[in-house]
Structure formats: structure tokens, C-alpha cells
Amino acid sequence: MNFPLTAAAIALMALMPASHAATLQESGDPLGSARWADMQKTFLGGQPVLFDPRVKVTAPSIAEDPLQVPVTVDASGLPKVQEVIVFADFNPIVEVLRFYPEGARSSLGFRVKLQQSTPVRAAVRTADGIWHIGGTWVNTVGGGCTAPSAASGSPAWQSRLNEITGRQWSEGPNAGRLRLRIVHPMDTGLIAGTPAFHIEEIQFSEPDGRPLMRVKIAEPVAENPVFTLQRDSGGGAIAVEGRDNNGNRFKAEIAP
Amino acid sequence: MKRYLLTLFLAVFVVLLSLPGEAADFDYHLQAQPVADGVYTFIGRSEDFNTVNGGNIVNTAFIVAPQGVIVIDSGPSLRYGQQMRAAIAAISPLPPALVINTHHHPDHFLGNQAYAELPIAALAGTLKGIAADGNAFAENLYRMSGDWMKGTEVIAPTRVLVAGPLDVAGRRLRLISLDGHTGADLAVYDEASGVLFAGDLTFNGRAPTTPHADIGHWLAALDQIEAITREAGFRALVPGHGAVTRDAAPIRRTRAWLTWLQATLREAARAGLEMNEVLARPLPAEFADLPVAASEYRRSVGHLFPAVEAAELGASGSVKQ
Numbered sequence A: 001m002n003f004p005l006t007a008a009a010i011a012l013m014a015l016m017p018a019s020h021a022a023t024l025q026e027s028g029d030p031l032g033s034a035r036w037a038d039m040q041k042t043f044l045g046g047q048p049v050l051f052d053p054r055v056k057v058t059a060p061s062i063a064e065d066p067l068q069v070p071v072t073v074d075a076s077g078l079p080k081v082q083e084v085i086v087f088a089d090f091n092p093i094v095e096v097l098r099f100y101p102e103g104a105r106s107s108l109g110f111r112v113k114l115q116q117s118t119p120v121r122a123a124v125r126t127a128d129g130i131w132h133i134g135g136t137w138v139n140t141v142g143g144g145c146t147a148p149s150a151a152s153g154s155p156a157w158q159s160r161l162n163e164i165t166g167r168q169w170s171e172g173p174n175a176g177r178l179r180l181r182i183v184h185p186m187d188t189g190l191i192a193g194t195p196a197f198h199i200e201e202i203q204f205s206e207p208d209g210r211p212l213m214r215v216k217i218a219e220p221v222a223e224n225p226v227f228t229l230q231r232d233s234g235g236g237a238i239a240v241e242g243r244d245n246n247g248n249r250f251k252a253e254i255a256p
Numbered sequence B: 001m002k003r004y005l006l007t008l009f010l011a012v013f014v015v016l017l018s019l020p021g022e023a024a025d026f027d028y029h030l031q032a033q034p035v036a037d038g039v040y041t042f043i044g045r046s047e048d049f050n051t052v053n054g055g056n057i058v059n060t061a062f063i064v065a066p067q068g069v070i071v072i073d074s075g076p077s078l079r080y081g082q083q084m085r086a087a088i089a090a091i092s093p094l095p096p097a098l099v100i101n102t103h104h105h106p107d108h109f110l111g112n113q114a115y116a117e118l119p120i121a122a123l124a125g126t127l128k129g130i131a132a133d134g135n136a137f138a139e140n141l142y143r144m145s146g147d148w149m150k151g152t153e154v155i156a157p158t159r160v161l162v163a164g165p166l167d168v169a170g171r172r173l174r175l176i177s178l179d180g181h182t183g184a185d186l187a188v189y190d191e192a193s194g195v196l197f198a199g200d201l202t203f204n205g206r207a208p209t210t211p212h213a214d215i216g217h218w219l220a221a222l223d224q225i226e227a228i229t230r231e232a233g234f235r236a237l238v239p240g241h242g243a244v245t246r247d248a249a250p251i252r253r254t255r256a257w258l259t260w261l262q263a264t265l266r267e268a269a270r271a272g273l274e275m276n277e278v279l280a281r282p283l284p285a286e287f288a289d290l291p292v293a294a295s296e297y298r299r300s301v302g303h304l305f306p307a308v309e310a311a312e313l314g315a316s317g318s319v320k321q
């Protein structure tokens, strides 16, 4: 998809103070999605909105596996990020997740299930109440939300439900990075006979209890979720606590 | 220089405009290439499936045996199978005796329908794979190759092959049961001609595809078939995709790609990269000119990285739960 004029408008906005750039939103959704107006109503109410190149959403333009589409949201170019909502306009379940970068960098990597080609967007609320929007189109052959999870075909995962593996990187180009994987089927509930069964919330904290990031997770997040976070300062083990919608709780510590 | 580029661009544009697109006659123009006495291949293009090539990106082959023709893989569509069968008939008056599917990928078996009255044979794992994925594969090819696929239906093999000698139509074949490209990959060695049909265990002049790959098993399979190329009787290797060779070069090229791919994914997972960062990595100079290398690399990251990453994260030992 090409929207050369709108792309130029976005480039322009980057050079302008936010108050001026806001007027450019009249040029409409840079991703040209027929559902943008609905999305805006659903997620952002009547609040001010700005298509902002500082919200970087990275995903492959063609998704090889609609069950595991990698998405990276980076809003670290924005000051005082309060909340980030990630959604996919044309997914049967639109909301993917929300995160609150309490002490961590305002970026998060994860994977998502997509049912068809769709914009994947991040709406980032800064302290001034403005929603900054970034996004990208992902083309997929689809089926990601109505395909059964691998787990639903085999009972082996049950003994490992909510098992966490992960690692922190304290040196090299990725110093400060935390990656973790949680064993969970993340069933969407869109397949007859398989109710929705997904992780709902994860809280990441510093060793002294200060919050690092809270993530609220919806059904479209991919099976056996993998999250990538970045901590800009500090060290020590990171505490992870969470639960799924069936009330199963999990807890782990990831040492550097 | 600019003017030259513009002219070049226009020339390319005009050529693109004048391409037949979905040719109205849907003729694959299959030309049987002789490999050895009585052994022929149809060589496909080093491309992805599209509406111009109609899915003819694959090599198929046949052996004219004393009492009939042995067909090895049947191509991507009913039309391909029919045109292949006609092209074979133009070379030998003998009837086809057996169709062998080397593995369960659609470009290798969707022409089976043109041979539906014959025994069609494959490894047990290939039968299973076609039963599980065949219809989804066919749907996918309808989407990518368009009307070339018209009328194509999945016809599964009916006969199970096992490793070892197979006497068919007066010819002795050596069947080698392997895996790695898929869960069941059959290599066929024709003892009389010294031709090794390696299926998609080898790609020549095209980056390998990995949607069902296990790289470790694949590398082991390559070692096994390379041993055959060192036998005194060996004359030629027919890869699943790309040109026929008189040596083991396609095996070495496939191994080089797989070894690099495996090392790259492991190293990326160890360094803490997430999938979008892995996708963004440039190809090494060694593979820069290899057809479809960039797109196959991206696909391979999608197919293989989650498992490599899970293994690396699991091995860190830094999680207390």
C-alpha cells in the first residue's frame, strides 16, 4: 500500500511542534483504513489525536505465519508516556494489548495472531492527554485467529502451563533488555468448543518493588507469548507476576 | 547515467507490460531435458509461485524403463500434470507405470490428478502430510497461481514406499527415506543411469524453502545423499529446484545456506534479538545474488525462529519460578 501524499504529511509533522502538527490530522488516516473512524471512537473517545512518526510500529509487511506475527512498538521518542494501546483494525478481536511503561522504556516487542490483512497500530497517550498514533499494514493470508492453537491439539502443555523462561542482557548492544516466554495456549474463543483462555495481565517490577511495566493482554497475542522489554537504568533480578482469565497465577524472577 | 537508468527503467516497464500475464492458453511449454539415457527432467523457473509461471517453479522427471515410464513428481496443477503426460508421450510410446511423489509439498504432487488411474506412491509420512495439509496447499496455490490451477484437486498417493530397492517396470530404483526438508523426503537413485533424484533436499541456484524444515535432520540427510554422489556409478543429480548437475554442487550449496541460516538464527536468539530485528538483518554477500534469497530468509525466520528462540531462552537458567 502506498500513500505518498500522506507519508509526506507525516514527514512534515515530524518537523513541527505538536500543536501545529495536530492540524495535519485532517488529512486522515495515513494507513487509509476504512475502520479508522470506528477505531478512534472505540479506543480514543473524543480525545485529541495525532498521527505521529515518533510512534514506531514495526511488523513485516507480509506475515509468513499469521499465528506468530512479530510486532515491535517503540514510543521512546515521546516524553511521559502513560499508556499504549495496540490494536489491529480488521482483526475479529481488535484489541491486542495495552502497556503502561511505569519505569521501563516505552517499548514492547511481542507476537500477534492476525485473521486477515490489517493495520496494526499503537495509540500512545502522553501526560498532556494527547493520543499519538503510529502503525503499519501487515498483509497476511490469514486464519490466525480461527486456527486452533498447537496446544489445543495436544495435552502436553497442561503440565507446563504458565511456565516462564527468559533472560536479561546486561552487556553488548542489547544491554538492559529482558525477554521472556510464557507457556500458554492463548485460545481466542473464536473456535467452537474452545473457550477463550488467555493471559490477562503481567506486572514487571524492579527488585525493590518499584514497577517497571504493566501489560494487559487480550486474546490476539500469540500462543506461548514472548515479550521483549527494555530497562534503561538499574540492574538486578526482575520480578514477573501475572494471571490468566481462568485465575491461574504465575510468578518468576529473572536474574541478569 | 540518470538518462540511461530512466531508459532502462522504461525498457523494463515495457517488457513487463508485454508479458503474457495469465497466458490465455495456460501452456507451461514443458520441454523434456535429457539427463541420461532414458532419463529426462522438466526444469522449472527459479521464482516464487505467480500468475505468470503458473506454479512451474519445480523440477519433475521421468525414466523410460523397459516396461513403462516412471514419473517422479507431478508438478503444481492438473494442467501441468496433463501437459507433462503429453510431453512424456511425445518421447516414449510406453505407458506410465508408476508416479512417485518425493514429498508432500504442493508443487510436487498436485499434478497427480493427470495420472489418477495409475499407482501413485510416496513415503508414509508424505501420505500423512498430504492428508493433513493437501487442501490448504491447493487453496494457497489457487491464490498465488490463479487460473492455471483450474480444476486441480488433491489426489493423494495410494501406495506406501519404504527405503530400499524397488523394482518397477523392469528398472531397479534405490529408495532413500530421509527427512529434514519435510517430515518425509524421498531421494530416488536410478541404478542403471546413475541419476540421483534428490527432491527438495537440494535446491540449485535458488534459496531453499523451509516451511516444514528441521535443519539438523536436513543437514544429516545431505550427508547421506552426498555419499551416493561419490559412488562409481553416479552420473547426475536432479535437484527439486534448479539446474541438473554432474556433481554434488547443489548439495554443497544447500548445506551452505542451511548452515548459515541455523547459525544466524541461533546467534540472533543468543544476542537477545526479537523477531523484527532478525528479519531486518542483511544477507551476507555470499547469498546476495541468490534468487529469492531475501524472501526465503524472511520466511525462514517466520518458520524457524520461534523454536530457536524458545530453546535459547530455556537454556539461560536465569529464571526462578
Ligand SMILES: [Zn+2]
Binding pocket: B103, B105, B181, B200, B209, B240
Ligand atoms: Zn518442498
